[in-house]
Amino acid sequence: MSDLTALNKETHEAWEVNADVWDNRMGDEGNDFFNILCWPALASLLDLRPDSHILDIACGNGLTTRRLAELGAQVTAFDFSSNLIEKAKTRLADQAARINFHVIDATNESQLLSLGENKFDSALSNMALFDMADIETLFRILPRLLKPNGAFVFSITHPAFNNASSAHVVEEIDDHGEMKITYAIKTSRYMTPFHQRGLALRNQPKPQVYFDRPLQYYLNLGFQNGFVLDGFEERAFPPETPQSHPLGWGGKFSELPAVIVARMRLVS
Ligand SMILES: C[S@@+](CC[C@H](N)C(=O)[O-])C[C@H]1O[C@@H](n2cnc3c(N)ncnc32)[C@H](O)[C@@H]1O
Known part of the structure; x- marks a missing residue:
């Protein structure tokens, strides 16, 4: 088995085992990361038209899928965790008629192509x-699944400030006679893609694998496949946001973005 196949298998097993905890934590409405950082930028960059057909990539328990359907979109959503897709199906209410769920692995070419070619106005991955x-x-x-000029809008943890090597640091300094507390991020890895096990949620039963890549990796991959970057936001918590933990993400880190949201558009 290649390294990549083994890592994908480990990733899949972790998401199947952690599905319950993830579904309970995200619920119907999601967490602060989603509601404060991701969704406002995703919704604005997607710029939905009524009846747009959107592909929701790695949809988890269907959080973004339901939001998109509530805005009037037709949504095809997939994830490689069958447990999460089951959870997503049970969370559907009156959006059900606008949503199709599939269990598909985004690393598998033929499974992706089974979604249908030239079919989607836009794709989203949160x-x-x-x-x-x-x-x-x-x-x-993706360029084969999207219609001409289709957009791919995605959010990711900020590759520079929020990767698996990032340490949250607090310092007290005597600034010319005034004691000041500074919250900072110390990052030791960025340029070379790396993977590392970690926790998305502090109480998840099994660590998952994070795959950190520099920003240029994402953008160049888009450019090589016919996309241009035509929308971009760096998202930080506003200063008044409560801390989830003393050194967790929140308003103390308001000058450091935890997330980026990008829109890449096919040029033909
Ligand atoms: C952090 S969760 C985000 C879920 C969802 N997009 C949301 O916003 O709640 C990451 C998701 O990626 C899925 N995932 C990871 N690798 C995948 C792959 N190769 N194919 C499909 N889904 C994958 C996981 O199962 C998990 O649901």
Whole structure:
């Protein structure tokens, strides 16, 4: 088994085991990361038209899928965790008629193509590309799934400030006679893609694998496959946001973005 296949298998097993905890934590409405950082930028960059057909990539328990359907979109959503897709199905209410769920692995070319070619106005992936062992297959196949000029909007943890090597640091300094507390991020790895096990949720039973890549990796992959970058936001918590933990993400880190949201558009 290649390294990549083994890592993808480990990733898949972790998401199947952690599905319950993930579903309980995200619930119907999601957490602060989603509601404060990701969704406002995703919704604005997607710029939905009524009846747009959207592909929701690695949809988890269907959080973004339901939001998109509530806005009037037709949504095809997939994840490689069958447990999460089961959870997503049970959370559907009156959006059900606008949503189709599939169990599909985004690293598998033929499974991706089974979604249908030239079919989607846009694609969305919320906080999932760094959870995938390989994203080259997805970027290569996506232009075939999208209609001409289709957009791919994705959010990821900020590659520079929020990767698996990032340490949250607090310092007290005597600034010319005034004691000041500074919250900072110390990052030791960025340029070379790396993977590392970690926790998305502090109480998840099994660590998952994070795949950290520099920003140029994502953008160049898009450019090589016919996309241009035509929308971009760096997202930080506003200063008044409560801390989830003393050194967790929150308003103390308001000058440091935890997330980026990008829109890449096919040029033909
Ligand atoms: C952090 S969760 C985000 C879920 C969802 N997008 C949301 O916003 O709640 C990452 C998701 O990526 C999925 N995932 C990871 N690798 C995948 C792959 N190769 N194919 C499909 N889904 C994958 C996981 O199962 C998990 O649901």
